Amino acid sequence: MGIQEQYRSEAAELLSSGEVKLVIGFGAGSTADRRRPLFARTPEESEKLVLDQNCIANLTTYLVAGGLLTDGKKVAVFLKPDGIRSLNILIAESQVKAEQVVIFGFAIENNEVTPLEGRSISDFAKLGEKLRTATPPPSVQEEAERLEAMGSSGRFEYWKEQFSKCIKCYACRQACPMCYCRRCIVDVNQPQWVSTSSHTLGNFEWNLVRAFHLAGRCAACGACDRACPVNIPLRLINYRMGKEVKEAFDYFAGESSDQNPVLASFRQDDPETFIL
Amino acid sequence: MAKIGVFVCHCGENIASNVDTANLVRKVSEHPGVEVCAEYKYFCSDPGQETVKRAIRENGLTGVVVAACSPRMHETTFRKACAEAGLNPYMLEMANIREHCSWVHSDKEKATEKAIEITRSLVEKVKRNNNLKPISVPVTRRALVIGGGIAGIQAALDIAGAGREVILVEREPSIGGHMSQLSETFPTLDCSQCILTPRMVEAIQHPNIKVLTYSEVEEVDGYIGNFKAKIRKKSRYVDIDKCTGCGDCIQKCPVKKVPSEFECGLGNRTAIYTPFAQAVPNVPVIDTTRCTYFKNGKCKICQKTCQIENCIDFGMQDTFEEYEVGAIVVATGFQIQDTTLYGEYGYGRYKDVITGLSFERLASASGPTSGVIKRPSDGKEPETIVFIQCAGSRDPSKGVRYCSKICCMYTAKHAMLYAHKNHDGRSRIFYMDIRAAGKGYDEFTRRAIEEDGAEYLRGRVSKLYEENGKLIVRGVDSLLGKPVEIAADMVVLATAIVPQPDAREFAKRIGIGYDEYGFYNEAHMKLRPVETATAGIYLCGACQSPKDIPDSVAQASAAAAKVLGLFSREQLEREPVVASVSDATCAGCFGCVMACPYNAIDVRDINDRNGNLIKQVADVNPGLCQGCGTCVTFCRSNSIDLAGFTENQIFAEIMAL
Structure with missing residues (x-):
């Protein structure tokens, strides 16, 4: 039995026994090589679950949908390692209770889907350590290094050009599991800190605010990047912020679910290089 | 409709010389909402304040901006003036055109422009101010004194004497601190123990003082009037309530060769010990690193010797106690600098090169030599002693930049004590300057020179080595401009006073500031010398800066007076500048709960009418909130x-620029 069939039957079992109220997985998409999220509430619906190398989305985004988990019931979700990282962050930030989530873990390597052992987040403690030392995808790293070599004025020009494309559709925000605020700061208009129109200043404001709000919280799943309709390489910004946080505080976001959020916590030996 | 009054102060010449105040008044008058704009030489003066009050009454002002100095200087003054004129005191803003403008710029035209911007921006802010009411909080009228040296003891006695409870915490097995180690004290040469022990006994017997020795403050939460202190009582392995202090266990302890910390290693103690004979409380502790039982699991001779059942308990654990206190006095003292960093002085290499503190023990009647000054190496009485002052102090290259303040005096005292005990002995003192400012101090050093034959040599020592049982001290007499070489029997280094090794870490734990060396910072060097920047926490003794006994005691009494002033009221009025959370938009990440340095934020459930949880939100306790704004920036x-710094106010301020 392949992993897809195994997870399908397990999902059906969980649903029929009432163990979980919902299974969030992947279903057929609009084209042969695209998958869209599938929400199975009955054993029959779970028959439509698909698991193959095209299942790349980070489904934790759907866990933070308003009110989904307030009844205390369990939800099962299909997660890749980056999704598990996201889940760790969401648990640390009190958005999800660990005991409410059943994980169908899988990894995609060389177009092969392999299962990940364990169903509860506590089963994935070792994965965090592994991800911490893993090298980022070469495409991201090479591009990030190219940008770093540009110098600050070169980079500024680069991002000015990239952000000039932004149409403020907020697809990045919608795709990101960390953007769970009921009201985003960009929607605050009394006072209006972030300008809403799509000119360079407003675009800079929005993208920088988002970068800062993701500092030490990004699981590097790339959802924002994939969601962007004008192809702004958002994951490069988040990669850089992640690197800064790792260098300054030796902190890798989502390594475990009992991490203290880095910017909210304080250690006696934190670097104070900013104090003159 | 806003009616704002703007009052531009000249501050004598402080502002007027560098800001064109007439121009400032003219420009600000034109700003929308400004009803009155006036200038005056000193608005903080009585007639100045009267002008403000009259303007409020006559024009029905809704807000006031005083363009003058920092709010730290006169915000309270003008808030009071506003209140007296019937305006809510929180409808006042200070536009700081002195520290932020006239004092720091030299181009008058540009400084004026900046002053106009600053003032306008505060006008925009004050338009959005709200009437606020101060928050009343109860005061717990019990003090925590940290450190049981002379400063801590004095502060505790003064507070307790005024009828308030005190918790006195000391981490060593006995109170007494460094003063208990000293032989005689300058400038009167009275015996240190003789004047200190009555105070120690008074402290432990005082009905209002609870002395916790061998204990450390682990954690401090809360704020002025309402602190919570968690104290770790380290296990003594001896029951403090049962022990009679007979000392049998100490007599019988087989581990007898432990270098005594109290004697600076010049004498020995046992593994179960009291640091010194007059220890308060007179209850021993077991040093587990030395005790045979703790090392090998066998011995327990002390327990077998002890006449009292279960008094010595090897299974004793550290215990924690929590106390609610309204004020904290920090009197954690100092240590002496490790002098091994001066290779040229040979400390640690030659046994007869000792620190001033070791000399105190040699000269002390209760010390290891019963007060006879003997060389540590062979027990001979030295014929010549060389004293080296500033062995660490006033030396930016290797030691510390500051003057340790007490060394000139104690070195003169050492020379005197030596002369009194050994009439033929010679004291040769290398010094940089003799600093003897203080009542009776200069007379004291003169007496050392004129009556007791102390020979002062102005200069530094460059090298010290041993030859034929003598310590050869090579230096320079800078007044003669000649090198000198002295064959000494003993060398005493006046080592620098430095903060406790854990001073910085402890400051962070209780939330007070420290300077570049680790000495604790006072709120204002001249005008608030015993207060810290954290309200309700006070300082005394050498934890703030090097100090002698008279200064430490004076500062301790001053700190006690501050504490008693605080305790004179049952309620404390607090600034209503507190944070509040919008339930509707809070995402419940609770980063603010963690980020809050005052533990003022909790998690609150929001339920529907049937009691089902809808969501959890952050909730600020206004009694605990200090208005620092950390949560605001984090959210x-x-x-x-x-409140008082709302998003709308700050935004208006920025957009007015």
Whole structure:
């Protein structure tokens, strides 16, 4: 039995026994090589679950949908390692209770889907350590290094050009599991800190605010990047912020679910290089 | 409709010389909403304040901006003036055109422009101010004194004497601190123990003082009037309530060769010990690193010797106690600098090169030599002693930059004591300057020179080595401009006073500031010398800066007076500058709960009418909130606002620029 069939039957079992109220997985998409999220509430619906190398989305985004988990019931979700990282962050930030989530873990390597052992987040403690030392995808790293070599004025020009494309559709925000605020700061208009129109200043404001709000919280799943309709390489910004946080505080976001959020916590030996 | 009064102060010449105040008044008068704009030489003066009050009454002002100095100087003054004129005191803003403008710029035209911007920006802010009411909080009228040296003891006695409870915490097995180690004290040469022990006994017997020795403050939470202190009582392995202090266990302890910390290693103690004979409380502790039982699991001779059942308990554990206190006095003292960093002085290499503190023990009647000054190496009485002052102090290259303050005096005292005990002995003192400012101090050093034959040599020592049982001290007499070489029997280094090794870490734990060396910072060097920047926490003794006994005691009494002033009221009025959370938008990440340095934020459930949980939100306790704004800056969903500094006010301020 392949992993897809195994997870399908397990999902059906969980649903029929009432163990979980919902299974969030992947279903057929609009084209042969695209998958869209599938929400199975009955054993029959779970028959439509698909698991193959095209299942790349980070489904934790759907866990933070308003009110989904307030009844205390369990939800099962299909997660890749980056999704598990996201889940760790969401648990640390009190958005999800660990005991409410059943994980169908899988990894995609060389177009092969392999299962990940364990169903509860506590089963994935070792994965965090592994991800911490893993090298980022070469495409991201090479591009990030190219940008770093540009110098600050070169980079500024680069991002000015990239952000000039932004149409403020907020697809990045919608795709990101960390953007769970009921009201985003960009929607605050009394006072209006972030300008809403799509000119360079407003675009800079929005993208920088988002970068800062993701500092030490990004699981590097790339959802924002994939969601962007004008192809702004958002994951490069988040990669850089992640690197800064790792260098300054030796902190890798989502390594475990009992991490203290880095910017909210304080250690006696934190670097104070900013104090003159 | 806003009616704002703007009052531009000249501050004598402080502002007027560098800001064109007439121009400032003219420009600000034109700003929308400004009803009155006036200038005056000193608005903080009585007639100045009267002008403000009259303007409020006559024009029905809704807000006031005083363009003058920092709010730290006169915000209270003008708030009071506003209140007296019937305006809510929180409808006042200070536009700081002195520290932020006239004092720091030299181009008058540009400084004027900046002053106009600053003032306008505060006008925009004050338009959005709200009437606020101060928050009343109860005061717990019990003090925590940290450190049981002379400063801590004095502060505790003064507070207790005024009828308030005190918790006195000391981490060593006995109170007494460094003063208990000293032989005689300058400038009167009275015996240190003789004047200190009555105070120690008074402290432990005082009905209002609870002395916790061998204990450390682990954690401090809360704020002025309402602190919570968690104290770790380290296990003594001896029951403090049962022990009679007979000392049998100490007599019988087989581990007898432990270098005594109290004797600076010049004498020995046992593994179960009291640091010195007059220890208060007179209850021993077991040093587990030395005790045979703790090392090998066998011995327990002390327990077998002890006449009292279960008095010595090897299974004793550290215990924790929590106390609610309204004020904290920090009197954690100092240590002496490790002098091994001066290779040229040979400390640690030659046994007869000792520190001033070791000399105190040699000269002390209760010390290891019963007060006879003997060389540590062979027990001979030295014929010549060389004293080296500033062995660490006033030396930016290797030691510390500051003057340790007490060394000139104690070195003169050492020379005197030596002369009194050994009439033929010679004291040769290398010094940089003799600093003897203080009542009776200069007379004291003169007496050392004129009556007791102390020979002062102005200069530094460059090298010290041993030859034929003598310590050869090579230096320079800078007044003669000649090198000198002295064959000494003993060398005493006046080592620098430095903060406790854990001073910085402890300051962070209780939330007070420290300077570049680790000495604790006072709120204002001249005008608030015993207060810290944290309200309700006070300082005394050498934890603030090097100090002698008279200064430490004076500062301790001053700190006690501050504490008693605080305790004179049952309620404390607090600034209503507190944060509040919007339930509707709070995302419940609770980063603010963790980020809050005052533990003022809790998690609150929001339920529907049937009691089902809808969501959890952050909730600020206004009694605990100090208005620092950390949570506001942390909150990603912008759900926290700070009264007096609301988003709308700050935004208006910025947009007015």
